[in-house]
Amino acid sequence: MRRSESRGHRTAAALAGAALCAVLAAGCGIRTTSVPVDAGAAPSRVPCAMPAEDAAAEAGRGIPVQVYLVCASQLVTVDRAVQVQEAKSDRLAVATELLDELRKQPTADERQAGFSTDVPATLRVFGPRFGDAKSALRLNEQPEDLPAEALAQVVCTFADSEALSTGDTVTLGGPGDYPAHGYLCTAETKASPKAVPSTVGVP
Structure with a gap:
């Protein structure tokens, strides 16, 4: 066989191989495109924390306090101001001032940081009734009828208040004749x- 014929056979084989690769690539669903693909924005991180300057501005509006909001399925404190x-x-x-803060919808900055509240806007708090312990507070809804996260927010926020808690216990009751119970944060x-706060004996 002459060299020219040998070179011709090799060229033809190379072209056939390239064509076969192209067919296999198409069969595997590989397709080239010049159009850019938008996969969307990268998922944002939920920091569950407010900038220090926002906390300082909030504290300047009154007496600084901390309340518990829900963020990333946990309770996290945020700074608020009461009168x-x-x-x-x-x-x-x-108790009324703290509950008012829990009932408010989080600010735009708080929502951006991932905070929310489950405390109903209709929830109200009252003082003890006859026969209650002096430390008791009564809600206009039975505590155990509240969403678990809402009850946890109320209990933990009140428990952080020296004026409202006895040790680590907050005594809460509802509008009915049921006795008030101590709740632990x-x-x-x-x-x-989402788990109902632990109950203890009324102090």
Whole structure:
């Protein structure tokens, strides 16, 4: 066989191989395109934290307090400001101010940081009734009828208040004739607020 014929056979074989690769690539669904593919924005991180300057601005509007909101399926504190000072106000006034903060929808900055609240806008708090312990507070809904996360928010926010808690216990009752119970805000409550807060004996 002459060299020219050998070179011709090799060229033909190479072209056939290239054509076969192209067919296999098409069969595997590989397709080239010049159109850019938009996969969407990268998922945003939920920081569950407010910038320090926002906390300072909030504190400048009144007496600084902390309330518990829900973020990333946990309870996390945010800074708010109220118009009563715990050391100089009665317990019901303090409880009312704190509950008002829990009932408010989070600010735009708080929502952007991932915060929300499950406390109903209709929830109200009252003082103890006859026969209750002095530390008791009554809600206009039975505590155990509230969403678990909402009850956890109320319990942990009240438990952080020296004016409202006895040790680590907050005593809450509802509008009915049921006795008030002591509720604990534990590390487990904060980590998993969908679980109903632990109850203890009324102090």
